Structures are given as structure tokens and as C-alpha cells.
Amino acid sequence: MLDLDPPLRPVRLREGYLPLEDLGLIGDGATAALVGLDGSIPWLCLPHFDSDPLFCGLLDHERGGHFTVQPEELVRARQRYEPDTAVLTTELAGATGTVRLTDALALRSGADLSDDTPARRAELVRSAVVTEGDVRLRVVLRPRGGAQVRSAFGGLELQLPGRPELRLHLRSNRPLSGLDSTIELQHGERVDLVLSWGRFHRHHRFDAERMLRDTAEAWRRWMTHFDYDGPEEALVRRAAITLKLCDDWVNGALVAAPTSSLPAPIGGVRNWDYRYTWIRDAAFTVFAMRRIGFATEADAFLGWVLDAFEQSRMPRIMYRLGGGQVPDEVEDTELEGYRRSAPVRWGNGAADQLQHDVYGEVLDCADQWLRAGGDAGARTVGRPDRTRRHRGHGVAAAGPGHLGGA
Numbered sequence: 001m002l003d004l005d006p007p008l009r010p011v012r013l014r015e016g017y018l019p020l021e022d023l024g025l026i027g028d029g030a031t032a033a034l035v036g037l038d039g040s041i042p043w044l045c046l047p048h049f050d051s052d053p054l055f056c057g058l059l060d061h062e063r064g065g066h067f068t069v070q071p072e073e074l075v076r077a078r079q080r081y082e083p084d085t086a087v088l089t090t091e092l093a094g095a096t097g098t099v100r101l102t103d104a105l106a107l108r109s110g111a112d113l114s115d116d117t118p119a120r121r122a123e124l125v126r127s128a129v130v131t132e133g134d135v136r137l138r139v140v141l142r143p144r145g146g147a148q149v150r151s152a153f154g155g156l157e158l159q160l161p162g163r164p165e166l167r168l169h170l171r172s173n174r175p176l177s178g179l180d181s182t183i184e185l186q187h188g189e190r191v192d193l194v195l196s197w198g199r200f201h202r203h204h205r206f207d208a209e210r211m212l213r214d215t216a217e218a219w220r221r222w223m224t225h226f227d228y229d230g231p232e233e234a235l236v237r238r239a240a241i242t243l244k245l246c247d248d249w250v251n252g253a254l255v256a257a258p259t260s261s262l263p264a265p266i267g268g269v270r271n272w273d274y275r276y277t278w279i280r281d282a283a284f285t286v287f288a289m290r291r292i293g294f295a296t297e298a299d300a301f302l303g304w305v306l307d308a309f310e311q312s313r314m315p316r317i318m319y320r321l322g323g324g325q326v327p328d329e330v331e332d333t334e335l336e337g338y339r340r341s342a343p344v345r346w347g348n349g350a351a352d353q354l355q356h357d358v359y360g361e362v363l364d365c366a367d368q369w370l371r372a373g374g375d376a377g378a379r380t381v382g383r384p385d386r387t388r389r390h391r392g393h394g395v396a397a398a399g400p401g402h403l404g405g406a
Contacts, residue, residue: 006079007078014339023036025088026104029113029248030048030120030248032105037077037078037090038077043057044067049248050275050320054144054160055067059261059344063144063336067142069139072095072096076093084237085216085220096133096136104216108120114296116250124195126192126195128193129188138181139183145161146160148161152169155170156170171196225294227293245258247297253322254281255276261337266338271337282301286298287365287368302369306362330347
């Protein structure tokens with residue numbers, strides 16, 4: 001049951017890991033991050049859902065990397081979303097005071113989340129405000145594999161030895177001594193942190209409060225399309241946002257889950273990479289989205305999957321978000337796995353399986369589209385008729401899933 005105002009509760013680790021229910025999901029239509037009840041971010045792949053992870057402490061709490069903001073001597077915490085948004089608030093109670101930490105993957109000012117253009121700013125915003133007492137706040141940014149750090153543009157530039165193409169920039173409204181800093185804060189004081197991986201320069205805007213406000217407003221505009229009159233409306237509203245967080249907003253594809261290698265069950269070896277589009281799962285998702293007012297997302301997936309089928313010359317059960325072939329499955333022996341549930345895998349060996357149900361799922365999506373007023377005319381060739389260019393790969397105008405599993 002969804003608790004809109006949960007109580008503070010003890011923060012507990014199991015074998016060094018938070019329970020999966022103590023992780024909140026944020027995203028920007030290109031990637032997603034998990035925020036822990038302890039103020040950590042143990043999962044973030046950059047720049048896309050299926051890119052290599054910058055932080056994957058979720059799969060190895062010692063070597064995987066994380067971005068943690070928490071008061072010393074953390075005792076209790078709680079998490080909740082700002083209503084109708086994917087902006088997440090975590091209250092962290094330490095021995096001497098309490099901090100309210102707000103996290104979001106930032107969206108552009110005025111972004112339309114139903115459009116087929118990028119809404120992301122390629123920035124992670126973390127804003128901490130002391131609401132009770134005084135605190136010593138520890139800020140630790142530790143990418144997987146380490147980083148070389150230098151001062152740049154009023155912040156810290158990070159260069160990753162294994163990812164020379166990925167430029168990272170960390171800015172703050174308070175001085176940072178490096179990637180492991182402790183900041184003394186009194187009641188009412190705040191620390192704003194912005195991690196950027198897109199374009200940044202000397203005069204790049206730094207206004208965390210405005211970025212969080214713009215992001216929340218973009219989500220609430222999207223939620224004005226929500227149309228549901230039935231039981232458990234609060235749960236359905238939250239489920240809609242969670243499904244949207246698994247959507248590639250430009251392509252129209254959907255990841256089965258934004259994570260890889262979470263086990264079923266703990267200690268088992270059924271640990272798969274779900275950061276791809278399973279046709280079956282995506283079809284069920286768009287069916288649900290259409291029923292609650294989000295026809296644009298449903299139409300976008302239909303256009304995307306028809307293009308993907310055409311490119312691959314035969315239907316596959318799963319694709320990369322761009323419509324290409326899923327990479328071969330490999331095991332990562334450097335990581336121990338969530339709660340020591342090895343192996344950790346990247347790619348998916350099931351991609352070459354032949355499963356005939358994919359035909360039915362796509363036909364079902366097409367049937368939903370036709371029932372909603374779509375026109376399967378001669379020029380459409382099975383593609384949705386849209387008044388503007390459809391998401392995907394050239395469809396003409398005359399054309400938590402849960403965290404751990406598909």
C-alpha cells in the first residue's frame with residue numbers, strides 16, 4: 001500500500017545493502033537513478049539506461065561506487081515523492097539534527113514530456129536543507145573505478161580512466177574539499193549539489209532550487225493527462241509515473257527495468273540485465289498507459305516497434321532502445337552482486353530466442369491504436385497516422401516494471 005506520509009524508521013543494511021524497498025527511482029527519459037533511504041545513489045548509468053554504470057554500489061557496496069549525502073551518525077529516515085512528480089525527498093535524522101534531501105534528474109524549463117524531443121538537462125540535482133538542529137553533512141562521490149579530479153569552472157571536473165568520453169562536472173554552493181567532504185550546517189542552511197555530464201562551461205547556470213521547481217512543474221503538466229476513475233487512485237497515479245520513468249521519451253521504447261543483475265531469489269543465479277525493451281512487457285505497459293490517458297506513449301511505442309521489426313527483418317523478443325540488437329551477455333567478475341548474488345551480467349543471452357507471442361503483442365498494440373481512431377490506410381503500411389513526426393526512426397506523418405525484473 002502506498003503511504004503518502006510515511007514515518008521515520010531505522011536505516012538498516014543487510015550484508016552491506018539496503019533492502020530493495022528502501023530505494024526510490026528518479027529519471028529524465030534518458031536514464032534513471034536509484035536513491036537510497038540512507039541518502040546514497042548506488043545506481044546510475046550514463047548517459048543512457050543501457051550505458052555502463054557510473055555508480056553500481058547496488059551490485060557491490062565496496063567496489064561499485066556511489067554518491068552519498070548524509071548526516072553523520074544517521075539513525076532514521078523516510079522517503080516520499082513530491083505529489084505527481086518524480087522529485088524524491090528523503091528525510092535523514094542523525095544524532096544532532098535532521099536533513100531534508102531532495103533529488104531529481106533535472107528536466108528543461110517548460111519541457112513537454114509527451115513530446116518526442118529530449119527533456120533532460122543531463123544533470124543530477126541534490127539539495128540538502130537542515131530542518132532540525134545542526135549537522136555535519138558528509139558528501140561522498142565515488143564513481144566505479146575511481147576518477148581523476150581537477151578544479152574547473154567553479155567546481156570539480158572528473159575524468160574517469162575507463163570512460164574518457166564521459167566528462168563529469170560537480171558544482172556546489174559551498175566549498176568542497178574534494179570527492180569526500182564534510183560540511184558543517186546549522187538549522188535552515190542548505191547545500192546544493194549538481195552533477196553534470198552534458199555540455200558545461202564557465203557560465204553554466206547554477207540554480208538548484210529553480211531546476212527542481214522546473215522539473216516538478218514538467219511532471220505535473222504531464223500528469224494533467226491522467227484519466228482514471230477507479231479504486232486506489234493514488235497508487236495508479238504513482239504507477240503511471242514509474243512506468244514513464246522506464247520510457248525513452250525520444251525513441252518511444254521502454255526498458256523492462258532500469259537495473260541489471262538483481263537476483264530472483266537472493267543468493268540465486270537468475271540475475272539478468274533488464275535495461276532493454278522486451279516486446280511483451282512493453283506491450284502490456286502501453287496497454288495500461290492508454291487506459292489511463294497516455295495515448296501518446298502508446299502510439300510512440302507502436303511506431304518504434306514497427307521500425308525495429310523492419311530493421312531486424314524479423315521480430316525479436318527484445319531490442320536496445322535505439323532499435324538495435326541487444327549486446328552479447330557477459331559476466332562481470334569484479335562485482336560480487338546484490339547481497340552476494342553472483343554473477344553480475346551485462347547484455348542478455350535470451351535476445352536470440354524465438355518466441356512467437358511477439359506477433360500477437362504488436363497486433364494487440366495496433367488494435368488498441370485502431371480502436372482509438374487510428375487509420376490503417378494504404379500509405380500507413382501498419383504505422384500510426386500522426387499529425388507530426390512520430391517518435392522512433394523515421395515514421396512518417398503520412399505515419400517499479402519493477403526494479404528487478406521484466
